[in-house]
Amino acid sequence: xxxxxxxxxxxxxxxxxxxxxxxxxxxxxxxxxxxxxxxxxxxxxxxxxxxxxxxxxxxxxxxxxxxxxxxxxxxxxxxxxxxxxxxxxxxxxxxxxxxxxxxxxxxxxxxxxxxxxxxxxxxxxxxxxxxxxxxxxxxxxxxxxxxxxxxxxxxxxxxxxxxxxxxxxxxxxxxxxxxxxxxxxxxxxxxxxxxxxxxxxxxxxxxxxxxxxxxxxxxxxxxxxxxxxxxxxxxxxxxxxxxxxxxxxxxxxxxxxxxxxxxxxxxxxxxxxxxxxxxxxxxxx
Amino acid sequence: xxxxxxxxxxxxxxxxxxxxxxxxxxxxxxxxxxxxxxxxxxxxxxxxxxxxxxxxxxxxxxxxxxxxxxxxxxxxxxxxxxxxxxxxxxxxxxxxxxxxxxxxxxxxxxxxxxxxxxxxxxxxxxxxxxxxxxxxxxxxxxxxxxxxxxxxxxxxxxxxxxxxxxxxxxxxxxxxxxxxxxxxxxxxxxxxxxxxxxxxxxxxxxxxxxxxxxxxxxxxxxxxxxxxxxxxxxxxxxxxxxxxxxxxxxxxxxxxxxxxxxxxxxxxxxxxxxxxxxxxxxxxx
Numbered sequence: 001x002x003x004x005x006x007x008x009x010x011x012x013x014x015x016x017x018x019x020x021x022x023x024x025x026x027x028x029x030x031x032x033x034x035x036x037x038x039x040x041x042x043x044x045x046x047x048x049x050x051x052x053x054x055x056x057x058x059x060x061x062x063x064x065x066x067x068x069x070x071x072x073x074x075x076x077x078x079x080x081x082x083x084x085x086x087x088x089x090x091x092x093x094x095x096x097x098x099x100x101x102x103x104x105x106x107x108x109x110x111x112x113x114x115x116x117x118x119x120x121x122x123x124x125x126x127x128x129x130x131x132x133x134x135x136x137x138x139x140x141x142x143x144x145x146x147x148x149x150x151x152x153x154x155x156x157x158x159x160x161x162x163x164x165x166x167x168x169x170x171x172x173x174x175x176x177x178x179x180x181x182x183x184x185x186x187x188x189x190x191x192x193x194x195x196x197x198x199x200x201x202x203x204x205x206x207x208x209x210x211x212x213x214x215x216x217x218x219x220x221x222x223x224x225x226x227x228x229x230x231x232x233x234x235x236x237x238x239x240x241x242x243x244x245x246x247x248x249x250x251x252x253x254x255x256x257x258x259x260x261x262x263x264x265x266x267x268x269x270x271x272x273x274x275x276x277x278x279x280x281x282x283x284x285x
Numbered sequence: 286x287x288x289x290x291x292x293x294x295x296x297x298x299x300x301x302x303x304x305x306x307x308x309x310x311x312x313x314x315x316x317x318x319x320x321x322x323x324x325x326x327x328x329x330x331x332x333x334x335x336x337x338x339x340x341x342x343x344x345x346x347x348x349x350x351x352x353x354x355x356x357x358x359x360x361x362x363x364x365x366x367x368x369x370x371x372x373x374x375x376x377x378x379x380x381x382x383x384x385x386x387x388x389x390x391x392x393x394x395x396x397x398x399x400x401x402x403x404x405x406x407x408x409x410x411x412x413x414x415x416x417x418x419x420x421x422x423x424x425x426x427x428x429x430x431x432x433x434x435x436x437x438x439x440x441x442x443x444x445x446x447x448x449x450x451x452x453x454x455x456x457x458x459x460x461x462x463x464x465x466x467x468x469x470x471x472x473x474x475x476x477x478x479x480x481x482x483x484x485x486x487x488x489x490x491x492x493x494x495x496x497x498x499x500x501x502x503x504x505x506x507x508x509x510x511x512x513x514x515x516x517x518x519x520x521x522x523x524x525x526x527x528x529x530x531x532x533x534x535x536x537x538x539x540x541x542x543x544x545x546x547x548x549x550x551x552x553x554x555x556x557x558x559x560x561x562x563x564x565x566x567x568x569x570x
Contacts, residue, residue, distance in 0.1 A: 159505050236394055
């Protein structure tokens with residue numbers, strides 16, 4: 001397997017969010033010659049939208065995505081409307097930042113305004129997701145901002161995303177039409193025996209649905225459902241194989257490293273983290 | 286939704302394994318009028334196979350399954366042969382105990398003899414699983430002991446079972462033929478948008494592949510990947526809905542309660558646990 005092009009390396013800012021604010025992360029990427037970045041909304045809000053856009057541009061970085069929209073299901077109509085409005089603002093921000101797509105973490109079972117799950121109706125939640133994406137597409141499509149559904153690992157089905165497979169994401173793209181694609185995150189989908197076929201299906205669509213590719217690793221044991229993701233090479237995912245499937249399906253975009261790691265990488269010197277990201281992108285991705 | 290028949294309640298012995306040995310669990314089931322039991326091999330080994338069989342029979346209990354065979358992948362041929370031999374012993378034990386099926390947790394990525402994962406080849410692991418089940422079927426089928434593949438949640442794909450969906454289990458049944466079926470555990474498969482359809486597919490096979498039905502609940506948040514399962518009603522799974530799918534597909538077997546819960550149910554008075562199991566089976570399953 002050929003090494004990946006180092007120019008395709010991108011940093012999802014969550015990877016060093018515990019140590020650095022967004023301006024520091026931008027500077028860090030520039031210093032470590034990481035050309036891509038994918039910032040989170042809360043970090044952009046703190047640093048200022050226009051200031052962040054300028055700083056990213058001035059540092060010579062490009063976005064591989066913008067994190068994130070979604071979270072469509074809610075128990076009442078008013079909350080769902082509020083979620084839609086907030087998603088429209090996320091589209092606007094993504095446009096200002098020059099993002100290639102807005103990543104959608106679609107939400108799980110409907111919650112009340114205190115964030116408590118109030119329904120066990122997964123089918124209904126999935127209908128709310130479909131309808132929410134459909135509504136948002138009416139705003140994002142004419143604005144020229146592609147939406148990227150990120151299927152999350154099934155262990156997040158209840159509380160974060162009830163779209164958990166590439167097949168489901170592809171089906172939503174079939175149903176909802178242009179302007180919608182998929183963010184493939186190896187951590188979430190590596191286990192799926194249908195993965196290669198569904199990547200092919202997404203790549204064969206016209207235009208291609210393969211809007212983003214996220215990488216990190218699955219650790220054994222995994223000690224926390226949320227914040228125990230591994231650096232590439234430290235776990236069990238055959239990342240070069242999945243990259244080869246993405247490339248065979250026509251994907252030429254960036255490789256975005258996104259590592260939530262409360263007890264390890266978030267506790268390290270962030271310059272060491274970025275150096276490790278570079279090396280592992282080359283040697284283990 | 287009608288209440289489930291209380292005569293169909295069964296206790297997987299893992300639910301109180303921290304508090305009681307197998308003889309105590311058998312006595313507890315009898316005392317609480319729980320008519321089904323599904324013991325684990327290690328407990329049976331400690332209590333004696335023939336003694337356990339007699340004690341279960343004398344208490345008027347029936348088995349809903351025997352836990353467990355499987356763990357087929359390994360890095361070397363000798364270890365795979367040792368796993369097959371051990372699985373044959375599990376079949377013999379299941380016959381002695383009068384189990385309706387031997388539950389298979391099929392294993393994940395190949396490990397060495399120290400239990401360390403030594404390969405990232407999921408496709409290869411799945412071939413080892415298929416071949417291992419095929420070999421075991423040659424022993425179990427003439428002996429009259431059905432094998433029940435238990436698809437595990439994808440969060441166990443690396444280290445416990447690389448069969449993670451009902452669709453995959455059904456495909457293995459298609460390929461390997463009679464004598465093989467499925468143990469449907471709601472905890473592992475509840476998130477799957479294809480679940481109802483795959484239960485139907487399993488039930489429509491002749492003979493039916495629906496050999497066992499396990500229940501517990503998915504907690505939000507889940508604080509541990511292994512041992513934080515919930516009592517029925519304490520989580521987000523619509524258990525009456527899934528039971529209705531099992532019944533519509535022709536399943537008339539037991540409802541086996543299997544709860545791994547290091548910080549909660551394993552710390553409680555086991556008689557209280559069994560009382561709660563009875564109530565929640567009636568009210569929340």
